[in-house]
Structure formats: structure tokens, C-alpha cells
Amino acid sequence: MTEFLGLLKEGNKSALMASIMNAIIAIIKAIAFFITGNVAMFAEMMHSIGDTANQSFVFIGSALSKKAPTDRFPGGFARLVNLVLLGAVLIVGILAYETVKEGIHHIIDPPESNSWFWLNIAVLGVAAILESVVLVKAMKEITADMAGEEIKGFRVVIESFKNIGDAKPATKLVFLEDMVATGGALIAILSIVIGTYTPFHEAEGYASVIIGLMLFYVVGRVFLDNAAGVLGVSDEEMEKIIGELVFAETHVKDIQEIMVIKEGEELHVELKVEFDPDMSIANAADILKNIEEKILNEKGVTEVIIESDQDDKVQSWNNPDKDT
Structure with missing residues (x-):
């Protein structure tokens, strides 16, 4: 147990922060969904639950990958983080499927707009802000790893996108998931506004489908990267x-x-x-x-x-x- 706790200190800090933040966001979104029944909120709730589970696994996996080689595993445990990430994307894939399915159902049979407009907007607005905080931390970690020094200002955004391909596996997952989460929250807000103030009530269903497809993109990207890592890809x-x-x-x-x-x-x-x-x-x-x-x-x-x-x-x- 002492060794395990010591290894946790070596875990990816962005993943730990993201898992805690997404757990809080998931609870807030879940409460809002059960009150309002809004399908865009459902999509965002599923997204946050997936991110919480994913990033928790990633944090633990990145910590255990630092374990020293043993007689049984003389090659060490460095690839363990890739294996954990492969398992983590399965969770995201399932949630992405449920999100798309619920969105299609909403498009086919859209309900009338409800009276919880400002509650939905407030929850998603707070979620977008919190997700962006985690995203910025991941960006800073990527640029610090690549440049060896802290980069400030808008240059952090440019450099993080430029160097995402060379980022650590755990940091890359956090970056991709929180980029999708921040964008998804903004899309959900827009769909609620459109669904409330126009006759296009299917907007929230389309938003759910878009968020689900964005999640599938993360699944594909992370799966391919970490499948190569498990096999032993050359740099x-x-x-x-x-x-x-x-x-x-x-x-x-x-x-x-x-x-x-x-x-x-x-x-x-x-x-x-x-x-x-x-x-x-x-x-x-x-x-x-x-x-x-x-x-x-x-x-x-x-x-x-x-x-x-x-x-x-x-x-x-x-x-x-x-x-x-």
C-alpha cells in the first residue's frame, strides 16, 4: 500500500485535476437533467461521467506505469498507461453511442420546450468555464514538456495544438476530452437557445448527436495512438x-x-x-x-x-x- 500511494504521487496531474473537476460537473449536470429532462443536458451529463471515469483510470495508469521493473516484468511497466487508455476509451465509446441514440430519439420525437431555460444555461455555462480551466492546464503541460519552460499568453493555445502529437499519452487524452467537453457545452447552450426561441425544437437532439460524434472522434484518436504504444511504436x-x-x-x-x-x-x-x-x-x-x-x-x-x-x-x- 505504501508503494502504491508513493506511485500515485507520480501520476499525471492534469488527469487528476480533470477527474475531480469532471466529477463535480457530472453531479451538477445530473441534477439539472433530472429536474429539466433536457436531452442536451443528458448528452453533457454522459460526457462528464465518461470523462470522470476515463481520467481517473488515466491518472492511476500513469502512476502505475512508473513502477520499477521486477523479476517477473523485467521490461518495466511503462506501457501500462497505454493499456489503461485503451480500456478507458471503451467507456467513452459506450457513452458516445448512448448520446447519439438519445439525440436521434429526440430528433424523431422532439418534446416541447420547458421552463427551465436559465437553469440549463447557467449549468452549462459553469461547466464550460470549469472545463476550459482544465483544458488550459493541459495546454500548459503540453507546452512545458515540449519547450522546457512555461509559455504565457495566447501562444500557449497555438503551441499546444502544434505539439499535441508529441504530448504524453495521458495529457493528450485530457486535452482532447476537455476540448470536446468545452466545445460540447457551448454547442448545448446554443441548441437550447434555438430550441427555446424558435420552432426548431429538434436542435437539442442534433446537438446531442454532434456531441456524441465528437466523443467518437476522441475514441478513435486515442485508440489508434495507444494501440501503437502497446505494440511499441518507433519515434x-x-x-x-x-x-x-x-x-x-x-x-x-x-x-x-x-x-x-x-x-x-x-x-x-x-x-x-x-x-x-x-x-x-x-x-x-x-x-x-x-x-x-x-x-x-x-x-x-x-x-x-x-x-x-x-x-x-x-x-x-x-x-x-x-x-x-
Whole structure:
């Protein structure tokens, strides 16, 4: 239990904050839905329940992924966060289906507008504000991870969208879910206004369908990303960065192989370099140690395995800036 509590301290902070915030929002929306029976509110309630469950699992998964390797699992637990996220998106998928189904039912048989207009607007307005707070925190976490420093102002929004593909799995899920949640709340508000003040009472049903489809987008995006993570996807951008770093070492003649594998939030590097056949073993060992230290200083890299061989005079690594 002590070890478990210690690991929880290492969990993704954005996911923890999002789960607490969404639990509060889900309760508020549930109360409003049971009072008003509004279908757009139902869609938002289901969305918040899904987000709460999802982000709770994500927080726990991201914490457990930090567990040290054991004799039974010598490869560590880094990919556990990907497995947890795969399970989490199943919950979102089920809720997305229910949301779309309820929206279609509302479109086919729309009820008359009720007298709870301002209650619905107030609840969804508060929800949109709270969701946006979590979204901004996720944006800041993404930009801080990428830039290594805190970015302020509207630039946070631009940089977070630009770097979302390279964000940590847990942070990426929080970002996507709360972006959809904030947008969904605004769509629900608009549909309630239209359904109340115009004859188009089906607007709330269409809003529910749109919110459900947005949830399906999150399901698809997160599933594909984490399925690749479970299988062990390579990081081609980091392979290029590390390749250039290694090739900058004057004694390295060539790189036969280089592989950077994403393990959850960690990067594992394997490479094979070629040296001049006349170089002594001692010199080669010193150079390899220096290369290993440089690679470990790269963000996210936790393990480096390097092999060496004699220069075979056949260029494998394509780097035109290197004088061979």
C-alpha cells in the first residue's frame, strides 16, 4: 500500500485535476437533467461521467506505469498507461453511442420546450468555464514538456495544438476530452437557445448527436495512438535527433542501426555504431560512454543500449554533413 500511494504521487496531474473537476460537473449536470429532462443536458451529463471515469483510470495508469521493473516484468511497466487508455476509451465509446441514440430519439420525437431555460444555461455555462480551466492546464503541460519552460499568453493555445502529437499519452487524452467537453457545452447552450426561441425544437437532439460524434472522434484518436504504444511504436523524429547527435562524434564512422521505441512516456534507444578498426578498445569504450550520457540527457530517454563494430566502408546512415 505504501508503494502504491508513493506511485500515485507520480501520476499525471492534469488527469487528476480533470477527474475531480469532471466529477463535480457530472453531479451538477445530473441534477439539472433530472429536474429539466433536457436531452442536451443528458448528452453533457454522459460526457462528464465518461470523462470522470476515463481520467481517473488515466491518472492511476500513469502512476502505475512508473513502477520499477521486477523479476517477473523485467521490461518495466511503462506501457501500462497505454493499456489503461485503451480500456478507458471503451467507456467513452459506450457513452458516445448512448448520446447519439438519445439525440436521434429526440430528433424523431422532439418534446416541447420547458421552463427551465436559465437553469440549463447557467449549468452549462459553469461547466464550460470549469472545463476550459482544465483544458488550459493541459495546454500548459503540453507546452512545458515540449519547450522546457512555461509559455504565457495566447501562444500557449497555438503551441499546444502544434505539439499535441508529441504530448504524453495521458495529457493528450485530457486535452482532447476537455476540448470536446468545452466545445460540447457551448454547442448545448446554443441548441437550447434555438430550441427555446424558435420552432426548431429538434436542435437539442442534433446537438446531442454532434456531441456524441465528437466523443467518437476522441475514441478513435486515442485508440489508434495507444494501440501503437502497446505494440511499441518507433519515434522517427527522435531517431533523427539522436542520429545527428551520435554522428556529431568525430570518431563515429557510421550508424548501422538506430531504433527509438516509445514505452508509455519513456523512450528506449538501441543503436549500433561503427568505429575505425585501428581504434583501441579503451578509446572506443570511452566514446560509447560519452555517447550514452548525451543520449540520456535527451528528454524522455530512460534506457540506452549501444553496440559497436568496425567500419565496413558501407555508409548506412544518411548524413551529408558528415565528412566520411
